[in-house]
Amino acid sequence: MYTYTEFDAAFVAERNRQFRAQVARRVDGSLTEDEFKPLRLMNGLYLQLHAYMLRVAIPYGTLGSHQMRQLAMIAERWDKGYGHFTTRQNIQYNWPKLADVPDILDALGEVQMHAIQTSGNTIRNVTADHFAGAAADEVADPRPIAELIRQWSTDHPEFQALPRKFKVAVTGSPMDRAVTLAHDIGLRIVRRGDDIGYQVLVGGGLGRTPMIGKVLHDFLPEEDLLPYLEAVVSVWNTIGRRDNKFKSRIKITVHEHGIEDIKARVDARYALIRPLFTGIDQQMLGAIRADFAPPAFRIAAIDAYEAARAADPVFRAWADTNLAQHRAPGYAIVSISLKAHGETPGDATADQMRVMADLAERYGHDELRISHEQNVILPHVHKSDLPAVHAALRKARLATANIGLISDIIACPGMDYCALATARSIPIAQEIATRFDALKLEHEIGEMKIKISGCINACGHHHVGHIGILGLDRAGVESYQITIGGDGGPDAQLGDRTGPGFGADDIVPAIETIMLAYLDLRNGPSETFLAAYRRVGMDPFKLALYGDAEAAKAAKRKTGSHVPA
């Protein structure tokens, strides 16, 4: 794992010292709120519905056990004993007091973490595949380049006042677990013959105007990547719209100018700045790459694992659902579900964080990951250790066997916390999980990604959920719109709206109706919901949800267009 250089440590300490002074000046009246707000946002501090919220970056979702323990300590000392892991691989504290935030930032600095650029019109925390460096299907580990991008983008003088926020995601696997097509820039490490290069996607994003990213460069050599990124952001910084907040993201710039025009501008800018990159970035990348060398995987028998599988059906169910294939023989990737039925998606208590940290230290080469799906990953566990890991997780209520199933729901904080939300998300997720657990249909339904957002900003990625739920305020009442057929994978697609929305009391029954319709029409258990939807289209689901009248209207209109919201 990357460890801070003296420069990094000094930079974070200086930023924390500055922020402490800024808070003091806000409190003594030297700074107005208008002056203070951009400063606090640049350091990850929001003011939400009930309290301040501090968003802490977990770069490319990678953590060591000592860092996880510090997150637990912060949760206990300055918050209410828990943290919320987000769809951008960050952790949010929902209840800090303004006066405590400088101390929290110093505590983060002690373990080489910070909250810089987790908000504001800057390049945000760089996200990556949560199975990076472990997945069997990987071309290369995306984290070294993600770390280089973090260093380049942090406090980059040209990019501190961008038209709007800017999000970068990197995947090193063709499976694309980082939703690269829904980012301002998505990077995919690809192999051509013996060469490794980068496919650069631009202009993806969700929010009120969802767009799938377009290919800006098909195969960029690694040594050209940083100047190329700088050219892209620089072009957008120049021509991106500052007149209208809703049209300021790069997806709109790409949409309005066209990808060819953007490409020409990027090429021109690139030609100008390329000579300024003299190779120091590549030297730095080399050093970073050494930090991400794979751990010393051990060779050992897996008899204990096979024996536990045979003897313990609970262990077997968990192993079947929560393990992914590791690149090293005898190893597995463990997904720890933060989605126990009825609990808040993505929340972990301080005690649970410590359990996960201990397991990582003892059995997992001291590594943890946060997934954009709001779960925690132990990327490197030898299979012989899995029975012990599972037993410890069970004790901490962390052994829910539901990864990739209907209760493994992404949900944004929604109106339970967020000042921007138009409806609640969390209770809907809780009810869906509880309902399908009671119906015992979860495993029967199989692969199912439900994603819930509490407003059109789409932090809950609802557009790319197999089922997406969008919470809205309709004349002072919470109302929920459903989209189906979305996909956040390598061939990402936006979902299609089923029709009129549902009230808070009707949304869970509506999801149940869709699931029963799917079970009824699928070609056997091997046909997933997504595959079935692609085969039969919207009409059968519309009919099930709304009856004949709506279905007839729909057939007339010939739906199939994407949701504009």
Add this chain to the structure above:
Amino acid sequence: MPREFTPKVITANALMQGDVVYLADNDQWTRHLEDAAILTDEADAALRLLLAQARSAEVVGVYLADVTAEGGTPAPTHFREDFRRTGPSNYFHGKQAEAR
């Protein structure tokens, strides 16, 4: 015809704690909606809002929120204000957990 003015309260978040506060009759900030001053006169509400917004050493994000005023007790008309005065629905945290 101008729209009829409906009852309002002045609300904000406290600068230091970050939690929801309301302006009471005595011009002090209160943590409880029940203790908030109900404003029924538009000109009075506009003036008190301006004065409240000037108290930036105490509060952030001051605005007028709609309430009903039956029996002289303010109650929210919108679910957002209901959550603000109560706290989140997933944990017993926030206002609902604070003893009066």
